[in-house]
Amino acid sequence: MKKFTKEHEWIVLNGTEAIIGITDHAAHELGDITFVELPAIGAQINAGEVLTVVESVKAASDVFSPVSGIVCDANKELDANPQLVNDSPEEDAWICKMKDVDASELDGLMDEKEYRAFVATL
Amino acid sequence: MPYIANTDQDVKEMLQAIGCKDLDDLWTKAEVKGPYPQFKYMPQAMSEFEVVKHIKELAKRNKTELVNFVGAGFYDHFIPSAVSEVTSRSEFYTAYTPYQPEASQGTLQAIYEYQTAICTLSGMNVSNASMYDGGTALFEAMMLGCRVTRRRRAVISGAISPIYREMIHCYSSNLSVELVEVPSTGVESSLSSLLDSINDKTACVIVQYPNFFGSIEDWTEFTAEVHKRGAIAICSTYLTSLAMIKTPGEMGFDVVTAEGQCLGIQLSFGGPYLGVMACNDKCMRKMPGRICGQTVDKDGKIGYVLTMQAREQHIRREDAMSNICSNENLCALTALVYLTVIGKEGLRQVARLCSSKAVYLRNLLLGIKGIEPVGDSPFFNEFVIKLPCDASEIVQKLIDRGFAIGFPLGRYYPTRKDQLLICVTEKRTKEEMKALANTMEAVLWN
Numbered sequence: 001m002k003k004f005t006k007e008h009e010w011i012v013l014n015g016t017e018a019i020i021g022i023t024d025h026a027a028h029e030l031g032d033i034t035f036v037e038l039p040a041i042g043a044q045i046n047a048g049e050v051l052t053v054v055e056s057v058k059a060a061s062d063v064f065s066p067v068s069g070i071v072c073d074a075n076k077e078l079d080a081n082p083q084l085v086n087d088s089p090e091e092d093a094w095i096c097k098m099k100d101v102d103a104s105e106l107d108g109l110m111d112e113k114e115y116r117a118f119v120a121t122l
Numbered sequence: 123m124p125y126i127a128n129t130d131q132d133v134k135e136m137l138q139a140i141g142c143k144d145l146d147d148l149w150t151k152a153e154v155k156g157p158y159p160q161f162k163y164m165p166q167a168m169s170e171f172e173v174v175k176h177i178k179e180l181a182k183r184n185k186t187e188l189v190n191f192v193g194a195g196f197y198d199h200f201i202p203s204a205v206s207e208v209t210s211r212s213e214f215y216t217a218y219t220p221y222q223p224e225a226s227q228g229t230l231q232a233i234y235e236y237q238t239a240i241c242t243l244s245g246m247n248v249s250n251a252s253m254y255d256g257g258t259a260l261f262e263a264m265m266l267g268c269r270v271t272r273r274r275r276a277v278i279s280g281a282i283s284p285i286y287r288e289m290i291h292c293y294s295s296n297l298s299v300e301l302v303e304v305p306s307t308g309v310e311s312s313l314s315s316l317l318d319s320i321n322d323k324t325a326c327v328i329v330q331y332p333n334f335f336g337s338i339e340d341w342t343e344f345t346a347e348v349h350k351r352g353a354i355a356i357c358s359t360y361l362t363s364l365a366m367i368k369t370p371g372e373m374g375f376d377v378v379t380a381e382g383q384c385l386g387i388q389l390s391f392g393g394p395y396l397g398v399m400a401c402n403d404k405c406m407r408k409m410p411g412r413i414c415g416q417t418v419d420k421d422g423k424i425g426y427v428l429t430m431q432a433r434e435q436h437i438r439r440e441d442a443m444s445n446i447c448s449n450e451n452l453c454a455l456t457a458l459v460y461l462t463v464i465g466k467e468g469l470r471q472v473a474r475l476c477s478s479k480a481v482y483l484r485n486l487l488l489g490i491k492g493i494e495p496v497g498d499s500p501f502f503n504e505f506v507i508k509l510p511c512d513a514s515e516i517v518q519k520l521i522d523r524g525f526a527i528g529f530p531l532g533r534y535y536p537t538r539k540d541q542l543l544i545c546v547t548e549k550r551t552k553e554e555m556k557a558l559a560n561t562m563e564a565v566l567w568n
Binding site for chain 2: 034035037040053055056057058059060062
């Protein structure tokens with residue numbers, strides 16, 4: 001099940017491995033994405049820390065990690081084609097995968113319905 | 123209209139906030155020492171003629187006609203008149219910051235061509251639109267290394283200009299960066315000691331090529347080793363020499379910086395100068411400063427614009443690559459015009475003349491009793507000689523006889539007070555060099 005943060009990241013957990021990306025709302029607000037800095041494989045990140053930076057023509061935005069874990073994969077598609085984040089932010093343009101994730105850290109996050117309602121209030 | 127917009131009420135509130143009862147109290151607490159300026163005793167006003175006469179008399183105290191054999195990072199190269207003809211055109215001279223690209227295509231194209239020239243000269247992929255000078259550019263390169271590797275330790279060669287090393291220490295003094303200096307040996311950069319100093323916390327290794335003493339070293343294997351250990355390799359270079367020797371790009375450096383003064387910029391007693399920075403693709407997004415890019419407009423016509431601005435502080439704020447929000451636009455233009463006027467062949471000729479004349483002078487000087495060589499490394503246009511006495515004394519005597527003989531190393535290297543760093547550019551004639559050798563001999567032995 002996909003969960004969402006107030007900072008507009010989404011996360012899907014499979015066992016102890018999580019896939020993370022930014023939401024449609026975030027991609028839309030940022031405008032044309034020009035660059036995604038992929039996190040280093042092996043990096044140990046704590047929940048709430050900056051995972052990476054997404055750059056657009058008008059801004060550079062920090063992406064915060066929703067959970068603690070170790071980066072085990074990064075989406076190299078985004079190197080050649082950062083535009084993918086605008087085309088398919090919540091599916092094909094996943095940013096990275098993390099392992100050793102504690103499932104309980106997702107409990108405080110919003111589900112899809114809650115998140116879309118949250119966005120509507122912004 | 124007052125320049126400082128604070129009202130008396132503003133001043134009162136500010137003083138209250140910091141616990142001072144009035145301005146005198148503030149100066150006392152801030153330990154601002156007197157004597158404070160007194161404006162009661164100003165000299166009588168002078169006419170324009172008297173002012174001009176007075177300033178000219180002050181200016182006469184400078185020695186502007188010395189035959190110049192000083193290098194140490196700032197070089198007396200010939201500047202064709204066409205350079206200032208082009209740069210002093212008001213369209214270039216008064217052009218402001220090109221933040222509105224639609225109104226700045228001329229200056230932006232010039233920046234883009236400057237960047238291209240720097241890449242061609244240095245063998246690197248991307249150049250920025252320039253920085254303030256070679257020393258601050260080198261510091262910025264060090265910080266780039268820290269950003270790219272996410273480490274905070276820099277290994278610095280002792281064969282880098284001592285002026286630049288002092289600048290790096292000064293700029294880093296309140297930053298959490300560990301600086302490790304590896305002393306040079308003689309006129310060489312101690313490549314193996316530099317490698318031994320790299321550990322897994324090392325962000326970058328910084329060297330100079332040709333080094334401060336003029337020596338040329340091949341860094342190709344060195345940079346490969348640096349990369350194996352996860353650090354990046356930074357080179358501070360002398361752009362004119364690159365017309366003749368292997369480029370830092372070919373040797374595998376990740377970042378190249380330089381003082382661009384040698385490309386058509388007047389010595390001017392220290393500035394304005396030109397900070398050059400170029401890097402490979404891996405470092406591009408972490409590079410500070412402005413970068414000009416080429417694109418097309420809505421009608422498909424080529425246009426230029428400052429790009430990748432998401433690195434800069436007006437977008438990233440405290441996460442920006444640097445707080446520099448400027449460049450040396452007119453100096454960068456000067457460098458571009460110089461290179462265009464001189465041309466590729468011309469620059470090669472300049473380099474060849476510098477090199478062969480330096481060899482000639484060195485041989486002449488080593489033929490004088492008491493003058494010894496220091497080291498035997500290949501050099502571009504600078505070399506070190508050892509005198510049978512204090513070099514600073516000889517420097518003064520030679521100034522009195524019309525020669526700026528060289529840079530006395532004792533100023534920065536306390537154990538080398540008898541050594542002199544001498545530079546020859548294409549401007550020095552055989553007659554001048556012979557006259558120098560004769561004068562040296564006379565001063566040493568008469």
